[in-house]
Amino acid sequence: MTVADQLQTPLKRPDKKLYSLPGGVLRLAIGVAIIGWLMARMDIGDLLNALHTGVGNWPWLGVGFVLLLVALLACGVRWKLLLAAQQIRIPIQEVFRIFFVGQFFNLFMIGATGGDLVKAFLTARTAGGRKTEAVSTVLIDRMIGLTALVLLAGTVVALRAGLFFGNPALRPIGVFVISFMTLMVVVVVTPFCRDWLEHPRFAGRGFLPDSAKRVERILRRAYEACFICRRNPRLLSQTFLLSLANHLLAVIACIAFGKALNMPLGWLEYLTYVPVIGVFGAIPITPGGLGLREGAAVVLLGSAGIARPEAMLLSLLLYAGLTIWSLFGGLLFVLWRSSAGTGKQRIRC
Numbered sequence: 166m167t168v169a170d171q172l173q174t175p176l177k178r179p180d181k182k183l184y185s186l187p188g189g190v191l192r193l194a195i196g197v198a199i200i201g202w203l204m205a206r207m208d209i210g211d212l213l214n215a216l217h218t219g220v221g222n223w224p225w226l227g228v229g230f231v232l233l234l235v236a237l238l239a240c241g242v243r244w245k246l247l248l249a250a251q252q253i254r255i256p257i258q259e260v261f262r263i264f265f266v267g268q269f270f271n272l273f274m275i276g277a278t279g280g281d282l283v284k285a286f287l288t289a290r291t292a293g294g295r296k297t298e299a300v301s302t303v304l305i306d307r308m309i310g311l312t313a314l315v316l317l318a319g320t321v322v323a324l325r326a327g328l329f330f331g332n333p334a335l336r337p338i339g340v341f342v343i344s345f346m347t348l349m350v351v352v353v354v355t356p357f358c359r360d361w362l363e364h365p366r367f368a369g370r371g372f373l374p375d376s377a378k379r380v381e382r383i384l385r386r387a388y389e390a391c392f393i394c395r396r397n398p399r400l401l402s403q404t405f406l407l408s409l410a411n412h413l414l415a416v417i418a419c420i421a422f423g424k425a426l427n428m429p430l431g432w433l434e435y436l437t438y439v440p441v442i443g444v445f446g447a448i449p450i451t452p453g454g455l456g457l458r459e460g461a462a463v464v465l466l467g468s469a470g471i472a473r474p475e476a477m478l479l480s481l482l483l484y485a486g487l488t489i490w491s492l493f494g495g496l497l498f499v500l501w502r503s504s505a506g507t508g509k510q511r512i513r514c
Contacts, residue, residue: 251390419482
């Protein structure tokens with residue numbers, strides 16, 4: 166079944182625990198409020214001047230946006246490798262189609278997991294009898310990308326400990342990143358340091374009551390799908406390197422945006438600050454980390470002598486680039502719906 170075929174079938178409304186309109190609106194309001202608070206603490210004239218400077222250097226903006234597209238394509242290749250590891254054979258063009266549709270819903274569906282739910286749904290419809298494994302790849306893909314980001318940021322903070330822990334303004338950020346990295350190692354690495362389903366307590370027996378055997382089978386299959394990465398060092402290294410490429414391309418894109426804004430920073434400063442800003446952007450309090458990322462950028466880049474308007478615009482340009490390519494996913498979604506001849510059907514999300 167192709168993506169066009171899948172889009173003919175209405176999407177079931179996600180469980181309210183996973184998709185909450187009031188909760189999504191609240192998260193959006195928090196992000197907008199943080200942006201408003203930051204803008205209230207800076208001169209609007211300076212902000213407009215910085216924006217004018219950036220627009221005047223539009224070729225650098227174009228370079229940054231193209232680099233962000235390449236970064237997203239690296240994520241699509243990473244997910245393709247994870248699908249192949251689960252014996253799920255989906256053509257690469259279909260993988261990228263589902264990936265960009267998921268990007269669109271991640272950014273524009275008000276909820277905590279909207280895009281991932283759509284991505285998992287479309288993938289499961291394509292995977293035949295391996296629906297559990299297909300859905301698991303979405304979670305695995307997300308965790309590998311986040312782990313790579315946190316490890317990169319934590320490594321930067323550790324290597325530049327004097328900068329982060331010697332500056333009172335940056336010390337809380339350094340503590341947060343190191344704590345986050347430690348938590349990620351415990352949560353992601355520890356459960357897969359061995360195959361716990363082979364543990365004497367679980368091997369050959371159930372760990373849930375008989376009334377929940379179907380749930381237990383799904384959980385076992387999902388865990389086994391995750392453990393495939395642990396058994397396959399080549400797969401793990403390939404997906405991790407693609408994740409690093411994704412984050413480093415984001416750093417280079419920010420260098421291009423910084424050039425557009427005439428920011429006097431060297432590559433080492435970008436490599437130091439951008440991954441840490443990305444960690445704050447990954448906190449699921451606001452959509453896409455809106456506001457949290459900008460606040461972190463103002464504090465971090467401010468310590469390097471960058472004015473608040475330029476610091477906030479750099480972060481917003483990163484967000485704008487991802488938004489543009491997410492809109493591309495929305496365009497694909499609309500075109501497939503039209504080509505599938507589903508004029509009388511509606512997709513309910």
